[in-house]
Amino acid sequence: MSSETPFGACPVPFVDTDEILLGHGSGGKLTARLIEGLILPALRNPALDALDDQAIVSLDGEGGRLAFTTDSYVVTPIFFPGGDIGELAVNGTINDLAMGGARPRFLSLAFILEEGLPLADLTRIIESVRRAALRAEVAVVTGDTKVVGRGSGDKIFINTSGIGVVPPGIELSSRRVAPGDAVLLSGTVGDHGIAIMSRREGLELDGPIESDTAPLHELVASALRAYPDIHAMRDPTRGGVAATLVEIATRRRLGIEIDETAIPVKDTVRGACEILGLDPLLVANEGKLVAFVPEQGSEPVLGALRSHPLGQGACRIGTVTARHPGFVTVRTSIGGERILDLPYGESLPRIC
Amino acid sequence: MCLGIPGEIMAVREESGMTFGKVKFGGITREVCLSCIPDAAVGEFVLVHVGFAIAKVDRVEAARAYETLEELGLLAELSDDVPERAVHRPAPEASGPTENGPREVP
Amino acid sequence: MKYVDEYRDRGVAAGLVKRIAASVTRPWVLMEVCGGQTHSIVRYGIDRMLPAGIELVHGPGCPVCVTSLETIDRAHAIAESKDVIFTSFGDMLRVPGSQHDLLTLRSRGADVRVVYAPLDAVRIAQDNPGKKVVFFGIGFETTAPANAMAVKTAKRLGVGNFSMLVSHVLVPPAMAAILEAPGNRVQGFLGPGHVCAVMGYRDYEALAERYHVPIVITGFEPVDLLDGIHLAVRQLEAGRADVENQYVRTVVRDGNQLARDLVSEVFEVVDRKWRGIGTIAQSGYRLRDEFREHDAESVFAVEAIETSESSQCISGLILRGVKKPGDCSAFGKQCTPRSPLGATMVSAEGACAAYYQYGRYLRADERPRENDVV
Numbered sequence: 001m002s003s004e005t006p007f008g009a010c011p012v013p014f015v016d017t018d019e020i021l022l023g024h025g026s027g028g029k030l031t032a033r034l035i036e037g038l039i040l041p042a043l044r045n046p047a048l049d050a051l052d053d054q055a056i057v058s059l060d061g062e063g064g065r066l067a068f069t070t071d072s073y074v075v076t077p078i079f080f081p082g083g084d085i086g087e088l089a090v091n092g093t094i095n096d097l098a099m100g101g102a103r104p105r106f107l108s109l110a111f112i113l114e115e116g117l118p119l120a121d122l123t124r125i126i127e128s129v130r131r132a133a134l135r136a137e138v139a140v141v142t143g144d145t146k147v148v149g150r151g152s153g154d155k156i157f158i159n160t161s162g163i164g165v166v167p168p169g170i171e172l173s174s175r176r177v178a179p180g181d182a183v184l185l186s187g188t189v190g191d192h193g194i195a196i197m198s199r200r201e202g203l204e205l206d207g208p209i210e211s212d213t214a215p216l217h218e219l220v221a222s223a224l225r226a227y228p229d230i231h232a233m234r235d236p237t238r239g240g241v242a243a244t245l246v247e248i249a250t251r252r253r254l255g256i257e258i259d260e261t262a263i264p265v266k267d268t269v270r271g272a273c274e275i276l277g278l279d280p281l282l283v284a285n286e287g288k289l290v291a292f293v294p295e296q297g298s299e300p301v302l303g304a305l306r307s308h309p310l311g312q313g314a315c316r317i318g319t320v321t322a323r324h325p326g327f328v329t330v331r332t333s334i335g336g337e338r339i340l341d342l343p344y345g346e347s348l349p350r351i352c
Numbered sequence: 353m354c355l356g357i358p359g360e361i362m363a364v365r366e367e368s369g370m371t372f373g374k375v376k377f378g379g380i381t382r383e384v385c386l387s388c389i390p391d392a393a394v395g396e397f398v399l400v401h402v403g404f405a406i407a408k409v410d411r412v413e414a415a416r417a418y419e420t421l422e423e424l425g426l427l428a429e430l431s432d433d434v435p436e437r438a439v440h441r442p443a444p445e446a447s448g449p450t451e452n453g454p455r456e457v458p
Numbered sequence: 459m460k461y462v463d464e465y466r467d468r469g470v471a472a473g474l475v476k477r478i479a480a481s482v483t484r485p486w487v488l489m490e491v492c493g494g495q496t497h498s499i500v501r502y503g504i505d506r507m508l509p510a511g512i513e514l515v516h517g518p519g520c521p522v523c524v525t526s527l528e529t530i531d532r533a534h535a536i537a538e539s540k541d542v543i544f545t546s547f548g549d550m551l552r553v554p555g556s557q558h559d560l561l562t563l564r565s566r567g568a569d570v571r572v573v574y575a576p577l578d579a580v581r582i583a584q585d586n587p588g589k590k591v592v593f594f595g596i597g598f599e600t601t602a603p604a605n606a607m608a609v610k611t612a613k614r615l616g617v618g619n620f621s622m623l624v625s626h627v628l629v630p631p632a633m634a635a636i637l638e639a640p641g642n643r644v645q646g647f648l649g650p651g652h653v654c655a656v657m658g659y660r661d662y663e664a665l666a667e668r669y670h671v672p673i674v675i676t677g678f679e680p681v682d683l684l685d686g687i688h689l690a691v692r693q694l695e696a697g698r699a700d701v702e703n704q705y706v707r708t709v710v711r712d713g714n715q716l717a718r719d720l721v722s723e724v725f726e727v728v729d730r731k732w733r734g735i736g737t738i739a740q741s742g743y744r745l746r747d748e749f750r751e752h753d754a755e756s757v758f759a760v761e762a763i764e765t766s767e768s769s770q771c772i773s774g775l776i777l778r779g780v781k782k783p784g785d786c787s788a789f790g791k792q793c794t795p796r797s798p799l800g801a802t803m804v805s806a807e808g809a810c811a812a813y814y815q816y817g818r819y820l821r822a823d824e825r826p827r828e829n830d831v832v
Contacts, residue, residue, distance in 0.1 A: 201574075261468075266379070267378050267459075268379035268380050269379075270378055270379065270459065271376075271377040271378035271379040271380035272379075272380045274357055274377060274378065275357060275377055275382065327817070332501070332502045332503050332680075333466045333468060333502070334468050334472075334502050334504075334507075334680045334681070334684075335468045335472055335507070336471075336504055336507045336680070337503040337506065338500070338501060338816045338817070339816055339817025340817075341815060341817055355494060356494075356600070356652045357459075357462070358460065358461040358462065358708075368615070370611070378459035385575075385577060385604070385607060387607060387716070387720075388603055388607075388714055388716040388717040388720060389716070390716060397460065397461060399652070399655060401601065401604065402547070402574060402575050402604045403575025403576075403577065403578070403604065404575065404577075404604035404607065406600065406603060406652065406655050406714060406717060407655040407656070407708050407709070407713075407717075409461055409708060410706065410708070411707075413706040413707050414461065414706070414707035416706075417706050418464060421473070421474070421681060422469075422470060424470065424473035424474060424477060425467065425469040425470035425471075425473035426469070427473065
């Protein structure tokens with residue numbers, strides 16, 4: 001592509017350096033080389049290849065409404081069991097679209113790189129972005145790269161914005177959550193947060209505990225096919241399932257009652273939580289969803305979730321109620337009761 | 353701070369004159385100092401606090417005490433009339449073996 | 459998890475609750491000593507499962523909460539010193555001193571690090587020979603063996619740049635202080651299970667006899683706590699005042715001899731000031747003379763500390779079981795985990811923090827009740 005100049009191929013080899021320099025963010029030759037040598041070959045598609053200031057894409061034939069979201073990723077460490085910040089940045093934004101019932105189509109990808117970041121690391125992350133995008137059939141159509149001086153960032157921060165299309169007739173919103181709705185969870189909780197902690201704290205784990213980062217749009221689509229009138233969905237990331245439930249209860253002035261014994265947790269995650277004094281309900285997930293479904297839809301939705309590889313551990317964890325509006329109560333494993341509240345501290349900072 | 357969790361000893365080794373072990377807590381294994389557990393052996397359970405084993409779990413006593421608790425639970429399901437429970441251990445006594453036989457101090 | 463899951467069994471818990479209800483004929487006030495026990499009670503909703511006559515008041519068993527303000531300020535002064543790596547358990551980071559807390563100091567450039575085990579701090583010292591590495595050695599008797607081992611190891615391996623700021627506190631003198639205080643309402647105790655795993659429970663026999671209070675050495679899981687409450691109530695109903703061991707799987711009367719020997723080799727008993735309570739005679743540990751080179755109080759000459767405590771904070775009364783968090787005018791308003799006025803709100807085991815986390819900051823009329831309807 002860039003070798004088609006009247007003056008012959010650029011004689012200077014791409015890789016002058018093995019780490020990110022300030023110059024890579026200046027918009028000059030180094031930036032061009034980074035984009036054309038590293039980013040473009042990995043993510044190519046017609047919109048991106050044009051390298052215009054904007055991507056103009058067509059949603060022809062899809063009808064429906066546009067879903068639009070943005071998210072930034074500052075997780076540390078950037079490489080962790082089960083994934084890395086690149087994969088997280090793609091799946092996380094896809095999931096925000098998917099929770100609205102959207103089919104994700106296009107992503108933007110913006111990097112803020114710290115001077116000194118090894119190019120090998122960036123290459124690895126871009127490859128993860130490529131694979132994740134391919135898996136989910138989304139295209140990265142526009143992007144940006146900035147570089148900040150050593151110490152002014154932390155290796156790499158990523159922002160992704162995403163566009164998707166919501167088919168007609170699908171209406172997923174917290175506004176629709178109502179008393180009597182079943183609260184469903186698609187699988188085990190705490191995997192992502194504990195995978196991060198294990199890397200940070202150097203915990204030795206028996207079985208591999210990996211981040212559950214995954215794109216959930218197909219899982220959502222399959223659930224909606226089984227029962228289109230699902231009221232709402234959320235992916236419980238920072239703050240875990242607790243944050244999701246408390247947010248819904250507070251915003252909608254409804255009560256939610258859950259049963260602690262119904263929450264699926266992997267043994268390793270439970271052990272780690274015991275040692276670290278963490279409540280699995282408060283630990284981040286990156287490949288799970290919570291669904292609020294009218295009672296009569298709970299069986300078909302559970303069936304659909306369980307038939308999908310990403311939803312095999314799906315179960316019902318509780319019910320929405322008109323009682324105690326604004327509060328989430330937990331029936332404890334011994335039959336007592338406590339109130340579930342938002343985590344107020346940074347029990348797990350920079351988790352996603 | 354008194355966070356103490358029971359775990360199973362999976363391996364024991366000596367290093368710089370101290371005894372260390374790999375202790376497993378339901379699927380996660382951590383390094384623990386076993387220097388205060390005499391004859392620490394693989395398969396035994398210890399109570400760990402801040403990376404340090406402070407006591408051995410007495411499996412016999414645990415089983416015995418729990419059996420009584422379980423009966424209590426079962427009986428509570430059947431009726432409201434729950435019989436008196438045997439006392440675990442007697443109040444302090446001068447010295448010598450307890451009524452349950454001589455005990456080894458962990 | 460073995461020796462954990464079965465002590466969270468619903469059926470067994472229900473049986474114990476029924477048993478307690480069946481044996482109560484009068485109201486009783488019990489105190490659980492350990493912060494970990496308080497946390498468990500609130501987290502599992504145990505106090506709300508008990509019959510109305512049983513009142514649980516929370517004790518001073520939160521070492522973070524009772525570390526004196528002078529010691530905290532001293533720790534902060536050391537952390538701010540040049541070429542110091544200050545290490546501590548996570549709980550201490552946000553405990554407010556007279557001016558700030560360790561987390562704030564860290565954000566201003568102090569090298570403050572969280573460790574999970576005291577021996578890790580010794581390793582940090584070995585890895586950083588050019589720095590003075592200090593470990594904040596707080597805790598009850600439970601933590602003393604680990605701290606003793608760290609100091610002993612540092613001395614044996616010649617890790618001259620390692621020192622410990624010691625602020626150990628002992629339970630039996632604190633219980634005596636509570637029982638001696640005028641207006642004490644506590645009639646029976648759930649004794650500290652892990653402290654006794656180390657020290658045994660002989661020291662509590664004198665207390666039980668002198669003050670005629672039953673002391674049931676209790677574990678931390680919900681079934682343990684309910685079992686302990688059951689045994690305490692049974693004693694109270696019968697007019698007995700014995701030391702009884704509920705936590706038989708972990709505690710024996712003489713404790714862990716190896717651990718006790720290690721502790722007495724490294725530490726000696728001294729008077730100690732408890733935050734919110736005052737000085738209690740012979741209620742703390744300090745390092746023995748032969749370990750003085752590893753004693754941070756000797757290594758760092760810190761000028762006279764002038765402390766200032768929030769006037770609104772009633773931590774002291776809470777630690778003594780005289781008041782509950784809800785009795786404090788600042789609870790849930792000016793004082794929250796995000797902006798704590800005192801240690802009982804900062805520490806995960808402090809009564810105020812436990813109450814707050816589990817929604818108890820809501821006024822009684824705001825709290826969810828069974829029959830609330832929108």
